[in-house]
Amino acid sequence: MVMFLFSKNQASHIFEAETKGYPPINFEEGSLDVVNECSNEMTMIKETGEDMYRKFPLHEQTGIWVPASVPPMTKHDHEEWQKGFGYNKGCFEEEYNWDIDDENWEMTMWDVLADMFVAGKEKILSVASYDFGRHGMSLVSQFFLEEALKDKSQTVQDTYVGSEHTLLETEPAKWLPDSAASSCMLCGACFHPIICSRHHCRFCGGIFCGGCSKGRSLLPPKFMTSDPQRVCDVCGVRLECIQPCLMNQLSRACQLPTQDLTDLSTLRSWLNFPWATTMEYEIYKAANSIYGYCKVGELKPEKSIPDSILRQAKGLAIITEVKVGLMVTYKIGTGLVVARRADGSWSPPSAISTCGLGYGAQAGGELADYIIVLRNTEAIKTFSGNAHLSVGAGISASAGHLGRAAEADFRAGDGGYAACYTYSCSKGAFMGCAFNGSIVSTRNSINDQFYGGPIKASEILLGSLTKPPAAATLYKALSMLFDKIEK
Structure with a gap:
């Protein structure tokens, strides 16, 4: 399970933003039976030094809560992240003061090539002037983040042990349109037609980048598919507890063969x-x-x-x-x-x-x-x-x-x-x-x-x-x- 990390000043600013009249999110009844247990657990705010955890809901149309993720990072990395992160119809556009008219702005081929050139230039400069101290701290932070995710995943699995039946009865969710998110709903990476493409989670319908939706899982029977489907990292953890059951019931291996004649009649x-x-x-x-x-x-x-x-x-x-x-x-x-x-x-x-x-x-x-x-x-x-x-x-x-x-x-x-x-x-x-x-x-x-x-x-x-x-x-x-x- 992944989540946001903010400093105290940023967290307090976001808490204040919530009181400025943003409309509440109404979820459909019966669609959050499984997720409520996890969301109640993630609502707790844990303060450790200068870090604190904070949850954010997904778009109203999904009916499912998906946490976002920002790993521990240096000051320079955090500034770069702020430049690239945006959340449509959320409280972040006001904080970062983006002067983009979403209705009139359209990406051109020149924008695509320019982004690719900038990305390639940054890669070359980072290799030419390798900052061992900065990257060393990034590796350490990544190690501790992976360990924390392992513990969190185990906790989530234990929470969902009694909810397997509810997961098996889950019905397909409505997919968000591509225009609903200009950045990944987990890591906040801005979408790009070549560098960072959009991918829909087949379980919750959210929009994520390839790195946050690289897993494949079998889906409940009502999804009417026997092949593993692309899911986001959060849904991958949720579905992990029912995978053995689905493999024994829905996978191709458990189906009887239909093409079983080997004589000359076929x-x-x-x-x-x-x-x-x-x-x-x-x-x-x-x-x-x-x-x-x-x-x-x-x-x-x-x-x-x-x-x-x-x-x-x-x-x-x-x-x-x-x-x-x-x-x-x-x-x-x-x-x-x-x-x-x-x-x-x-x-x-x-x-x-x-x-x-x-x-x-x-x-x-x-x-x-x-x-x-x-x-x-x-x-x-x-x-x-x-x-x-x-x-x-x-x-x-x-x-x-x-x-x-x-x-x-x-x-x-x-x-x-x-x-x-x-x-x-x-x-x-x-x-x-x-x-x-x-x-x-x-x-x-x-x-x-x-x-x-x-x-x-x-x-x-x-x-x-x-x-x-x-x-x-x-x-x-x-x-x-x-x-x-x-x-």
């Missing part, structure tokens, strides 16, 4: 596209690749993965990749990773992407579905990192609808290093023997969108998360593949 099963934008399609591609591999293994057993290697597999990475070139080949694709646990069950999937180059005696183009066998736990840890490099050499050949590629590669990254075996079924016209290198990275944004919140790949693959219902098609294909080997 056009999408004929060809896997190399780039997917959702986890649902990654799951479908992986299941389709496994079924296709099983069909090839039945027709030509010599092209199947040896049973001894599959029995020892601790996990699988399934990627659809397109490769094209002459001598130098370029490749790109996406896929997912699943880990096999000690009891034989499978972990939830984690999305990955790959891009790379190859060099050698090769020519053509092909679309291939790769199955990478993760032989040990170290290989799973390698794929659970943010990114890793794959280096290997192999032979690839495809003509027409079916092809075969076998490759042994070495992988190393921030998650560790390991050796893996790669098998594939490919389509196209391609032949060659080459040295290949590629970078495989975890698609954290796809994972967050699917599971409903920030989650690491290591928690997905090596943690104790339950199998998501949305991946039922994938687990069915994996069961068919490994049950056949065991029998």
Whole structure:
């Protein structure tokens, strides 16, 4: 939870401003059930030396109280803040005596370029003449502010424990128009079309800068969305206590799959596209690749993965990749990773992407579905990192609808290093023997969108998360593949 810090003189001046006849703010009944508990707590004025806390209400149209924030700062920083802070229809315009006619003033392209030039100039001057004393104090102030925010956030969470039901029943708030605020309602930064853009909080409807609304949270059921939405820092703290409940009820991972047919009756099963934008399609591609591999293994057993290697597999990475070139080949694709646990069950999937180059005696183009066998736990840890490099050499050949590629590669990254075996079924016209290198990275944004919140790949693959219902098609294909080997 964040709040304003004022000196005693400034605070007394603001208290006097409140008595000059400003109209009271009328909130709608029933819209502040949850917020009242927090606002009552924040109304208390705490004096410590020269600092004091003070709350300010949001615009009448939101119906929700949002505190503003000014961190501890030096005298010079405070003067700069005063120059840039303004609150429409509030008590600050009179204090700072702004001579701007909001009705007639309009930002031009020259104003935009001038602001960008001034911002760049200040950055260059600050780097050229670095004030260690001033910036050192700023770092110390920032540290104490972060510690205070952590304590405050914990207090707010404890306050909202008994109000989870009220939060779950919250209805969508009316968004403020862009003209309602010329500066961020939390930090007071003036909006700029390039330097500081406007963002609406999807929960309270207020207007904030990117730094004060960088969080993503699942919203209550009445908002009718299953994807995490942008919210301000205050609403992010408010919604944190109900995120586990929403992840189990509304996230994409908890929904049953609708595209579960992989036979020739559906056009999408004929060809896997190399780039997917959702986890649902990654799951479908992986299941389709496994079924296709099983069909090839039945027709030509010599092209199947040896049973001894599959029995020892601790996990699988399934990627659809397109490769094209002459001598130098370029490749790109996406896929997912699943880990096999000690009891034989499978972990939830984690999305990955790959891009790379190859060099050698090769020519053509092909679309291939790769199955990478993760032989040990170290290989799973390698794929659970943010990114890793794959280096290997192999032979690839495809003509027409079916092809075969076998490759042994070495992988190393921030998650560790390991050796893996790669098998594939490919389509196209391609032949060659080459040295290949590629970078495989975890698609954290796809994972967050699917599971409903920030989650690491290591928690997905090596943690104790339950199998998501949305991946039922994938687990069915994996069961068919490994049950056949065991029998």
